[in-house]
Amino acid sequence: MKKIIYILAIIGLAFGACDKIEEPFLEEITTIGGDNNIQLQIGFLENLTGVYNLNVLITESELISAQKNDLASIGPVPDWLDYEHNHILRSSLTGSWGIELIENPTTDTTITMDIPFNIEDEWVVENLSVIVFISKAETREIIQVEEQNTTNSLKENLTKVILEEFTGHICVNCPEATILAHDLKESFGEQLILLSIHAGDLAVVGDAPFDTDYTTEAGNAIYNYYAPVGVPTGMVSRSDYQGSTVLFKDSWEPAINASLEMAPSATIEITVELAK
Secondary structure, three states: OEEEEEEOOOOOOOOOOOEEEOOOOHHHOOOOOOOEEEEEEEEEOOOOOOEEEEEEEEEEOOEEEEEEOOOOOOOOOOEEEEEEEOOEEEEEOOOOOOEEEEEOOOOOEEEEEEEEEOOOOOOOHHHEEEEEEEEEOOOOOEEEEEEEEOOOOOOOOOOOEEEEEEEOOOOOOHHHHHHHHHHHHHHHHHHEEEEEEEOOHHHOOOOOOOOOOOOOHHHHHHHHHHOOOOOOEEEEOOOOEOOEOOEOHHHHHHHHHHHHOOOOOEEEEEEEEEEO
16 A cells, blocks of 8 residues: 655646657656656646756755754854754755756646655655756756655645755854755745755765765765855756856855746646555
């Protein structure tokens, strides 16, 4: 028997009468395998040119382990031993940069697919989320994003952006930036999705208590490609803001506001089935 969790996340206009596209997209991901399943229905709200990729990530929150901290006003220094790590990238089901979804989509295009996946033994199911986004293959800019956790809730039809935060557990300034990210989440609500990527020299595994490894192959690839000058830094839907894609924390809020002014180009509907 399966526990079925539904979420409807249609941004902007509702689906009209559309064609259904199932192949060859299913063939590209059937090797993932697993007892659980993510069903996606994707639609486009305008005619677009170029190739677009599908990215499906698994994140986990409420992970308690040590974190370096340099600001006593927000927590213990220099070692915050019971720090709560949230929105941690655990796995990308579609590789570092996604799989090819479609070329030159039009407003009468919908795509339906199933992505089977496994849940690792050390993951806590109740703390997992699925993040799905569509990115332009050439620029890797994200045109639409949605998140599904393991609660059964209906989300509003809103334009959404994703803040990818580069961080590390021996980064002394990262807790302050992470608090800012969560404050922004409180302000923007469902319009903002958070993703925490542990990568780089300040995310390396060391002696106890900093012996927990939160790095991933996909996270390392993303970090190396964008090559931030340091952490904490972040990207807002991988879009350019004032000449830069990777931003320091003071630029996160205005970049989010700028991205939310843009009309969405696609819709994403997610259904997750977890095997008991």
